[in-house]
Amino acid sequence: MVSPNSPVTGEASPATPPAPVSHTLLPDVVIRLAGNSQDGIQSIGGFLARLAGRSEQEVMTFMTIPSTISGGPSIFQVRMGSGEILSAGDQADFLVAFYQHSYDAHINSLRAGGVLIYDSDHVTPNPDDKRFTHVGLAITSATIEAAGGTSKDKGKNIFVLGLIARIFDLNLDKLRKLIQERIGGKGDDAARAALMAFDAGYAHPVENLLGHLYRLTQGGPQQQDRPTVTTDGNTALTYGLLAAGVRYGAAYPITPWSSIMEVLRTELTRYGGLFIQAEDEIAAISHALGFAYGGHLAVTGSSGPGLSLKMEALGWAGMAELPLIVINVQRGGPSTGMPTNVEQSDLLQAIYGSHGDNPRVVLSPKNVEDCFYIALEAGRIALEYRTPVIILSDQAIATRIEAFEEPDLAKHMVTVKPDLTPRPADFKPYPFDGISRHAPPGTKMLSGKYPTVTGLEHDELGHPTGSPVLHAKMNAKRREKIKKLAASLPAPELYGDPEGDTLVVGWGCTYGPIREAVMRLRSGDAPMKLAHLHLRHLSPLPPGLAETFRRYRHIAVAEINDEGIYGYGQLAMLLRAACANPAIRSICKTDGLTYKIGEIIAGIKKISAGS
Amino acid sequence: MSNESSPTATVPAPVNLPLNKKALTADHPTWCPGCGDFAILNVYYRVLEKLQIPHENIVTFAGIGCSSRMPYFVNSHGGHYIHGRALPFAAAISLGRPDVKVFAFGGDGDGFSIGGNHLTHAARKNTNMTYVIMDNSVYGLTKKQTSPTSPVGFKSKTDPTGALDRPINPMRILLNSGATFVARSHAAQIAHMTDMLERAARHNGFAVVEILSECVEFFEGAFDGAVPRKGGKFETIELKKNDGTPEDALRHDPTDEVAAFKLAGLDWPGKFGVFYQHQRPTKNELEAGLVARAREKTKNASDLALMQGTFAKMR
Numbered sequence A: 001m002v003s004p005n006s007p008v009t010g011e012a013s014p015a016t017p018p019a020p021v022s023h024t025l026l027p028d029v030v031i032r033l034a035g036n037s038q039d040g041i042q043s044i045g046g047f048l049a050r051l052a053g054r055s056e057q058e059v060m061t062f063m064t065i066p067s068t069i070s071g072g073p074s075i076f077q078v079r080m081g082s083g084e085i086l087s088a089g090d091q092a093d094f095l096v097a098f099y100q101h102s103y104d105a106h107i108n109s110l111r112a113g114g115v116l117i118y119d120s121d122h123v124t125p126n127p128d129d130k131r132f133t134h135v136g137l138a139i140t141s142a143t144i145e146a147a148g149g150t151s152k153d154k155g156k157n158i159f160v161l162g163l164i165a166r167i168f169d170l171n172l173d174k175l176r177k178l179i180q181e182r183i184g185g186k187g188d189d190a191a192r193a194a195l196m197a198f199d200a201g202y203a204h205p206v207e208n209l210l211g212h213l214y215r216l217t218q219g220g221p222q223q224q225d226r227p228t229v230t231t232d233g234n235t236a237l238t239y240g241l242l243a244a245g246v247r248y249g250a251a252y253p254i255t256p257w258s259s260i261m262e263v264l265r266t267e268l269t270r271y272g273g274l275f276i277q278a279e280d281e282i283a284a285i286s287h288a289l290g291f292a293y294g295g296h297l298a299v300t301g302s303s304g305p306g307l308s309l310k311m312e313a314l315g316w317a318g319m320a321e322l323p324l325i326v327i328n329v330q331r332g333g334p335s336t337g338m339p340t341n342v343e344q345s346d347l348l349q350a351i352y353g354s355h356g357d358n359p360r361v362v363l364s365p366k367n368v369e370d371c372f373y374i375a376l377e378a379g380r381i382a383l384e385y386r387t388p389v390i391i392l393s394d395q396a397i398a399t400r401i402e403a404f405e406e407p408d409l410a411k412h413m414v415t416v417k418p419d420l421t422p423r424p425a426d427f428k429p430y431p432f433d434g435i436s437r438h439a440p441p442g443t444k445m446l447s448g449k450y451p452t453v454t455g456l457e458h459d460e461l462g463h464p465t466g467s468p469v470l471h472a473k474m475n476a477k478r479r480e481k482i483k484k485l486a487a488s489l490p491a492p493e494l495y496g497d498p499e500g501d502t503l504v505v506g507w508g509c510t511y512g513p514i515r516e517a518v519m520r521l522r523s524g525d526a527p528m529k530l531a532h533l534h535l536r537h538l539s540p541l542p543p544g545l546a547e548t549f550r551r552y553r554h555i556a557v558a559e560i561n562d563e564g565i566y567g568y569g570q571l572a573m574l575l576r577a578a579c580a581n582p583a584i585r586s587i588c589k590t591d592g593l594t595y596k597i598g599e600i601i602a603g604i605k606k607i608s609a610g611s
Numbered sequence B: 001m002s003n004e005s006s007p008t009a010t011v012p013a014p015v016n017l018p019l020n021k022k023a024l025t026a027d028h029p030t031w032c033p034g035c036g037d038f039a040i041l042n043v044y045y046r047v048l049e050k051l052q053i054p055h056e057n058i059v060t061f062a063g064i065g066c067s068s069r070m071p072y073f074v075n076s077h078g079g080h081y082i083h084g085r086a087l088p089f090a091a092a093i094s095l096g097r098p099d100v101k102v103f104a105f106g107g108d109g110d111g112f113s114i115g116g117n118h119l120t121h122a123a124r125k126n127t128n129m130t131y132v133i134m135d136n137s138v139y140g141l142t143k144k145q146t147s148p149t150s151p152v153g154f155k156s157k158t159d160p161t162g163a164l165d166r167p168i169n170p171m172r173i174l175l176n177s178g179a180t181f182v183a184r185s186h187a188a189q190i191a192h193m194t195d196m197l198e199r200a201a202r203h204n205g206f207a208v209v210e211i212l213s214e215c216v217e218f219f220e221g222a223f224d225g226a227v228p229r230k231g232g233k234f235e236t237i238e239l240k241k242n243d244g245t246p247e248d249a250l251r252h253d254p255t256d257e258v259a260a261f262k263l264a265g266l267d268w269p270g271k272f273g274v275f276y277q278h279q280r281p282t283k284n285e286l287e288a289g290l291v292a293r294a295r296e297k298t299k300n301a302s303d304l305a306l307m308q309g310t311f312a313k314m315r
């Protein structure tokens, strides 16, 4: 990329397709849009992500939304390209700054040699900063002119979309179709105004300022049977739940969980189900357990503080042995903490929260696509093992957009109905020699004896007992079913050298940055012998981890939580306890942001150097 | 809301084998001899015998407390949940399985203290179920601490010199919250209790009966003021017959909320009977209406077709 020395300000010109200019080919590009949330920054990002999805390109996004009600500074970063895109990129190649505060806050996220596009109506860049190509355009006034007076500067985002389309030679027909689809719903006028703003942006001869234009290299022919879909993690999780057979649920709103319950509240009515907005999180999990007792597959969900409120009832669910899916979209804690930032600090709460000995299942999706499949798995495990299953998602996965192959819905959809077949005379609600399978109400009991589902310690028939022997036996029964599940789990995904210097272990949203960091360190001049192991099953852990770990000199566990009093992050602590391997070390941070590849690389280097 | 078509729970279908006390009896109650809760259990059997709901469709749920042990003593589907949270659990059984008849039981601590917020919201939502509050004005199971209905001056282990905090007024709370059937009874009055519980069970909506039930162990004589044989007064609420007689003008109209509030404000021991009864759409009906409209819009599409439609929009 060329880097002219001084800022230049362009002038609007009539709509013309770019004259033949040279196109620089890029394998991938990171564009960061910085403005205010009310400017529709997210929607340009959404358009670009969707376009990439429809153009057989990989895409990954990252966004921040202000936690204040009235909006405020907001960014959307999109990385598009032809290779495998695993993270949203450490640094931006292009920065679009709508305001002075956007410029001030984000100029350092632009890599040296990158391109700064700024709205010259609002931004005055530092003229002495020679690191970047400065492209100043009067975005606000050009938008007002194009869209015609009354709408003020609404549509700035679409104007910029047009500009980006020109810079990267994006597919105009597909973009115009997307605008029609997405904005057309708000009326013909809205769509017309948006297209006018788009055309005005596209008509800008920005190549005169940039010196040239760009084009993303085309990906190879697609290796997939079904079309690409583009969506965020919360949406993928929501529809995963529906596919898993969840038809009932209840919750209380909290960011970033709320969007799941908002969609379920309406969607479930279309599927003949029901989602209740409860008076609090305790009522929510109680409703969900009532649905489960009724024979349905039910869900409740929340974010950190709400999961804490559900803990007593979770203990009951473990004791009474009812299936349930519990979602926790993690955010920065403790308390209200950093409600719109990412953190992975609820792992131990998810596994060990509540009281008493209470083994349960905890899963975590590695990316947006996996949100769909993890919900399916949670449903299957909950029903098969009659246990609560917690899905630990997080703010980053919940809100970012990715493109992935549409799931084979016909293959995956599950139907769950209450099983009301009469139970034989020897039916026991809590058998020692099998997994408890309750008879929902409405089921005839041929013995004439109707069962009680209970949180008191009980015998095989569900009668309360104070017997120490029975308590120990029942504890073992509840533990053994989770161990049985553990034995059935697949080996976790291992990428890289089968043995060697350092094994990097991650869970949840660290997947992309860890993979890219390991890929980089394994190539280049002095390749390291490294591997990446990503855990989707956090409780119980899959079998064979201790043996796998022994094949590496160092085990670096990267997670977004604090190193704690003993110097280890939450997963690292758990793995040290489970594998008794002193080579397990931690890479931790709590800055509220997803890992940068560079941060992981630095962590790996430090650990492999033995420091 | 379940996809099976099923009769609504309030109009019990007759069955061949009459359900009798023997079939409904389970474990021997573990309450202290003389505890008021025995009488409530017997009245529950009696009402179930009257209703003749198919045995498998009766659900008995409870929270935690002496009173909440009820489900173990009744041979029906049911369960023993956590302290104060039986209402949201039971409400979901009713909403998810409109084919069964849901009864919830609990104590004054369970219902008015730890579960107080759930009571308000269950009443407001008017979910179709019957809730019996077995009020002994003390914490029985945990052995004599002050409860939200303990009178000022009651000496408990947490208030050895006498309770300081003003007790709540159960009838007022229930009326305020929007319960659509609100009644009060006394465990020493079998016929009255039976009448109240039967009316509650036949009500379509959230029906609550508060029953004063003496804890002989920790609050002996708490309700003697309402026991005639101990010198008290058991005054019942005469309900309007709409027969045009002058006496009828003095009788209580249970749909009159203001009159109900007045009754609730009488000095202790007050009156016993139906304070309030009113029909408004239940949550069961309202949610079923949402589903019916949503299903109509989908033209009864299959789950798979709905899901495919959603994913097509994500392309």
Ligand SMILES: Cc1ncc(C[n+]2csc(CCOP(=O)(O)OP(=O)(O)O)c2C)c(N)n1
Pocket: A312, B064, B065, B066, B067, B068, B083, B106, B107, B108, B109, B110, B111, B134, B136, B138, B139, B140, B141, B142, B147
């Ligand atoms: C979360 C929780 N807190 C406290 C308790 C202890 N506890 C059990 S029952 C109870 C009070 C019982 O009083 P009430 O609900 O009036 O029932 P009663 O025993 O009088 O019938 C308490 C405090 C508990 N089981 N769970």
Ligand code: SF4
Pocket: B030, B031, B032, B034, B035, B036, B037, B066, B067, B136, B140, B141, B214, B215, B216, B217, B218
């Ligand atoms: S302690 Fe009181 S409430 Fe509990 S069983 Fe005994 S008498 Fe009944």
Ligand SMILES: [Mg+2]
Pocket: B065, B107, B108, B109, B134, B135, B136, B137, B138, B139, B140, B147
């Ligand atoms: Mg009590």
